[in-house]
Amino acid sequence: MAAVNRNMFDATVTPDRPHGAPLMILPLNLVALIVSYVDDPADLARLCRTCRVLNYMALPQLYKHITLTSYDKIRYRDEEPEGMGSASPFSMGLNAIITRPYATLVRSLTLRGIWRELELEEHARVGRVPDSAMMLNIAVRAAVDKMTELESFSWELNTKMLETVYLGLAKLPKLKSLTIRFPSSRHPRPTIVIPPMPQLQYLRITDIDPLCYPDDMSTLLWKCRKLRELNLHWSPRMRNEQEPSVMVHDYFRKCIAAKQPVSVRKVGLQNLYALHTEEFNVAVDNAALEEVTILNNGGADLSMNTFVDSTWPTMPKQDLRLKSLRQDAIGRKHAEFVGSFTGLERLYFVNASLNPSDDINSPRPLIASTALTPPGSDNPSSETHGSGPYSTMAANSPSRQASIRDLYLNNITLNHAATLRHLLLPARWPLSASAVARLVHASPQLEQLGFATEFNDMESLGLLLPFLRKLVALRLLVPTGPTSDATRASVSKSVKYAFPSTHALANAQSFADIVEVDDEVLMERLSESLADQQVFHRLKVISMGRKGFQLGGYYTVPADEGDQQGHVQLQTPSGSRAPSAEEARNQDKAQDRSPSFGVPGSASNSRTASQSNGHPPSSLGKRRREDETPAAEQEEEPTPNVESFDNAPCLHPVFSDGRHWRRRVRRVGWEVLQRWEIWGLDKQEL
Template sequence: MAAVNRNMFDASVTTDRPRGGSLMVLPLNLIAFIISHLDDPGDLARLCRTCRVLNYMTLPQLYKSITLTSYDRIRYRGDQPEGMGSASPFSMGLNAIITRPYASLVRSLTLRGSWRESELDEHARIGRVPDSSMMLNIVVRAAIDKMAELESFTWDLNTKMLETVYLGLTNLPKLTSLTVRFPSSRHPRPTIVIPAMPHLRYLKITDIDPLCYPDDISTLLWKCRKLRVLNMHWSPRMREEQEPSVMLHDYFRKCVTAKQPLKVTKIGLQNFYALHTEEFNLAFDQTTVQDVTILTNPKADDYNFMNTFVDSTWPINPPHIIGIKSMRQDSFTRRHADFIGNFTGLEKLYFVNATPNPNDMNSSKPLEYSAPTPTSAGQNNLNSGNASAQTPHATPSNSPSLQANIRDAYLNNIIMNHAATLRHLLLPSYWPLSSSTIARIVHASPQLEQLAFATEFSSMETLGLLLPFLRNLVAVRLLVPTGATLSSQPSRPSKASLGRFSKRPCAPDEIFTSAMTLADIVDADDDILIDKFSESLADPQVFSQLKLFGFGWKAFELLDYYTVPCAPPPERNVQSQSQSPADLVSDEANGCRERLVNGLPHNDDGATASGLLTPAPNGTQAPTLLGKRRCDHELNPGTPPKTCKLRENPIELSEFNPCMPTTVTNGRMWRRRVRRVRWDVVKRYEIWGLDTQEL
């Protein structure tokens, strides 16, 4: 620090500099704060080359987290190969850690990608590790020995990590996170006993293959007394080939023998295929487990594989004391539904959608939907066993009645046992919910902060009536229903036949009036959707907490509010009358149900559901996609309007009236700025980030 000018500590931000502003006029602590928010290695490297001060302050941030990716072939940037004149970036990164005095700055090291191994068949025949793989492990060990402050290590290469690296990791006193990937190829490697790492708090092992790589992890699990997160992923081949080779005794036998159960708070199992034994209850302290993830990664076209080996042996009655707060699962069986009904207190519940998922914004291209069969409110009641929603991925059987029974069992148990405490709820896209079901969920779940579900196209108006009752809602994700199409359901017109999206320009009104499914609305231009959401979600007294709105494979961020001039409304007297979600169910039962006319959903008052985003004729205000509940005289034209007192100022949140227009003083109306966002924004919300087939 001797070379740093003393003015760096006394400088202040000024505007009268002769040659323009400079970063160096800021205090050092402010510069350090700015640098701490940079995460792009290129930006950090360029800062390091700027001056001595920035080099000194940026180097720790540059080397704090290192990710090196290996490729099995040479990559080119334009006409120039990567690493021309030296070696691959992967090798040069390891060289920099070993030969330069920066290894002590590294806190996290990730090695990933494909490592090229030559003559594998010959080495496998004679039982020898290829020299390239052995040299890789030696170099990684040399790098680890220099990283005295290393806290997290990830081995995500397609070659096996050997004992020399494990022994190096045991010497790190601050190592708390370890991720190990076993190779997916079946070439023999030496079998080892993974040594103890007593300071680990996070352990993730993927692609476990007991028949090919039977490394012993029992010692590692036994000695990890501080372990709090355990994720174990078996090779997909275990379930595809139905190999009952996973023996729980092999992994937890030392914990059982020593009578020292693991006190983990979060456990995740993927592609798990094993017989239940009493040792499983002795291996874990089930009173400390708060987060459970069970993923089976079923194929979308083959869900009928046998699960009897697992399902018939694992109990559905939990222990007397259970503290599970979060559950995440992608398979749906009656036994699991009964298990959820045997305890209370869930705060987060995620039903992961099967892959490929048409609602996933990370899909390479939008996938075609098949519209589910529409059903009436009575058919979709939770107590009905004859609902006809098609869920071919929900159960091992494709019987619609059995699928509906399982779905209703889940929803009933969720509402009765967990709705009062739920904060996050992700439901699968092949459970299209009716208006009455949505109302029951909303009425029973006042603490919801994130909500994702699929709904029928005919229930869109009810959705707009119910969302205002979720006052804590921060993010909502509306999934387009997926499922089988029956011959009685009008088929979805193709984009080419309608010519609405790419062949010819189309007015917004025509887009919404001609839409037959939710997917048609999602396909609309972003500017049109943004304009509609800006109007529908503009009430600051109702949607002030809502920050993100997902619509199919699209997501929109809701920003600040502003006002626009509005035409004066027609003179009428309306009495304010609040209504609860339960009242909406009774309204629907009393004659406000929706019906299909000419293939489009209609209400009894003649309004089409496809026109929910379209202004009504004659200057009246039509219900919007997410608008408020219409007044009684609007639902029933024969009913005389009731009087109410309109206010000039925005009403308080506690006095919210669904019938009142979103107006402010001086004849202006609320609007909200909306913008389309991508995965880098939505991944922070669990209803998007956890909707994946990964632990």
């Protein structure tokens, strides 16, 4: 781009318009800042067509991240075919990169969808690559050669990437991220030795099929000394059909021969079905691993996989420093592994199923499956660390499931609870109040927590939340499993039709019934129950089953209005009461001036508030804001235990100076919840 005169940023652009306001009256540096927040390609394209100045500002933003999608059929918009008068948007996008002087603006390129290959079977019989596939790779290579500043490349098409593109990527000096998807269909293609890319930091390869596409990636893994994240996804056919075709040694053979193990910080393995060999212990540097994800296909007969998966050792031969562990496995062997080391900060048990419509705990929007999405594969089965998976058979008997659950909880409590910040437990483990209490007792650092609950009311929850001082996100799961499904189907139906929505909460017989209550009733209960600023001021998001709610600022309502609503407040320690009368009046005025959602009120002295309201001091101790309590005045935190929870008094709603405190609550969808790991990482994807 040409250099810009410095005076442009001190002037304004005000072309004369006869029938309206000037086009732009803001300084150009402010306009540039506004344009930088526009991320929709259509909006950016409209800005580029507005005027020269906006074209100059929006063009780099428009070409920075390019995603081109190929469709197998012509699509129509308002009865007009896409690309009418030229070619498909996919082809025209490649043409713009190659023929126009904008390729150096591209930082990220993603190619996805379906590329039609004519006479594929005939070409496969004679050992030829279809001309359409070859021409596609030539066009992509021409585009890659022009994108000298490219940092991320993703090939997610249904056809195989050929050597010509690999060689072009190897020449890019700034390429840091590479994603490759192999075809799901089995049509022969040339075998390729993937060249080294020294600057690569992120590598993701999906749908690996060694029998049909045995590309050699050992050189790539050996030469990428800056690689920090490695994700390998094998075709689900390997595990479903028990094909012993995966030889892990082949992927790391050059690292093993050179005695230079892959030193990555994050490792993800999905659908790995392979024998363990001793050489694998020197292929990956376990001491450098911090985050591990292991996902397997639960749709296969796990008993048939045991002969292969049992070869992987339970205990690693090196000391682990894992900080994050994510898997869909539940088994005794994996539970023993969790107890073999300490120091986990994030632990996620994946609950999501392959069919989102059957997942009662999923807040994800239902999207019809399309050819654009790589075929998913996965579900519960196996295990863990960087040395490989510890697959286990699913426990069928309830007693065996209970013993495995208790083993997990004991190992988590003893080895990791003191350092855990994120914890997502399986929905098939409905925890009692006493079990949650023991977990809370040992986990003072929890910031995000998700578990299945047996609570049939919200009283017990109020006993637990006050002791999670750093909790910002809470996910309550509806228990799943054969017994839970049958009970939920019968009880929920009877409660739904037997009581009006206003009484359904009081007559709920299970947590699933609470989730089915109208959103307005749930939000009103949450608004009242989470109004104690001393206890819940850090909590920002809470979900019940598939429903998510975002918590905002505090406000007050007249006492008579609060009494008429007739809701019961959650049980909370009386040491964590409302603010004092004077501070409540000041905060009430501030809230009246700024009623917008999401502006929390200030906290106040809990002891003064409890005395002004006539409540006795709490037997559980004083609860104050950590950031407002001087170090010299901080008292030792009370230690929660089962007895203190059971004996805690049930208190009245929080009020001050004749007014009841409430908290703003609104229903939110996946666009908000996905920002939090206990929702965003609950998926069968690496």
